[in-house]
Amino acid sequence: MTDAGPRRWSRLGVIAGGGQLPVLLAGAEHAAGRNPFVARLNGFADADFTAFAGASFNLGAVGGLQKALKAAGCDAICFAGKVDRPDFRTLVPADLTAAKLLPRMIDAGRKGDDALLREILAFFEESGFAVVGADDVLAGLIPAAGVFGSVQPRESDRADARKALRTARAIGGLDIGQGAVVCGGLVLAVEAQEGTDAMLARVAGLAADIRGTETDRRGVLAKAPKPIQERRMDLPVIGRSTVAGARAAGLAGVAVEAGGALVVDREGVVADADSAGLFVMAITADELDA
Known part of the structure; x- marks a missing residue:
């Protein structure tokens, strides 16, 4: 490194x-x-x-x-x-x-x-x-804006990502959690004390008609720092387990706020996401507020 x-x-x-x-x-x-x-x-x-x-x-x-x-x-x-x-x-x-x-x-x-x-x-x-x-x-853990791998989000995916990030910001303002899942504009889950992996497992157990599946991936997990976040501790993190959880939940991809999250083992994250047909992206605050 x-x-x-x-x-x-x-x-x-x-x-x-x-x-x-x-x-x-x-x-x-x-x-x-x-x-x-x-x-x-x-x-x-x-x-x-x-x-x-x-x-x-x-x-x-x-x-x-x-x-x-x-x-x-x-x-x-x-x-x-x-x-x-x-x-x-x-x-x-x-x-x-x-x-x-x-x-x-x-x-x-x-x-x-x-x-x-x-x-x-x-x-x-x-x-x-x-x-x-x-x-x-390790400054390289913080992602700049853009799509990380070869899988590109659809416009509907970008809309879900923006809403999921806004939802994550909203619950963060109440000091609840840092993540949310949105599919087709519907909020499927927000993260509290259970953590991201458990939240994704919960989404995987929802009815298939409101979430994506392995053959028809829909929905986005997004993570964003809390507005009150002490950035030296507990910034949102995504890694290979995040991609695995998103894959099991039938999601189309994972989004984070550019400059506001840590991506652990980026090469592994991209390889796993590409293999699963998922996108991983970072969105700027300007795009989020558009």
Whole structure:
């Protein structure tokens, strides 16, 4: 990987959840001649991090995590990968630092996911860490406008994509989710706490007369950042599992807001989409508002 962002830190700590995004970021740092420290979150981090220095931590061990990051010489951190919202009723602090953070998390969590993420971010910044976004580390993950592969959307698909993105923006304004599925102008699903893959599975279970099928693909999944989005954490992500879910749901394609999402393993995404006969595209805000 050659498109790692400009170096503004001595050593980066990658706080790793599920999926391939954390290992891609760690690999970008390593390829740029840097030495990342990967803090693997137990129960979530599932990629192969054996090529990188690091350690594993429970969600309730924030103090131990911070000490390990500082001992490793990390002056910046990047949150990456899927982490489910914790059940605060069962989350047991493993140290004094976590015990201090937990009430703040509970209070912020009542206001929504974005408020919770901002509280976590602020806590680490107060502890002396710079928090950077995945696009600061690997700028190539952010898509420019256009169609990625060989499959071109029809005008009806573009109309569905625009409505799905507007719907995603609307629910994002309420801090609900980042994704929506529209078919023939009908909103089939919006994303909440279940996540994109589960939402697509739900669409696949709908009656075939209101959604597409393998032989007659219709409808679009769209993902967009929340208007209140803290861009250094939790930008919308699509990857190969997204394409697989869209394929199973009979959709015609996947759309994201240009400059407002992360595309993980773009080559694999394009190859899978082309093979399935799906388009993948990024739409500009100007086109969205037209």
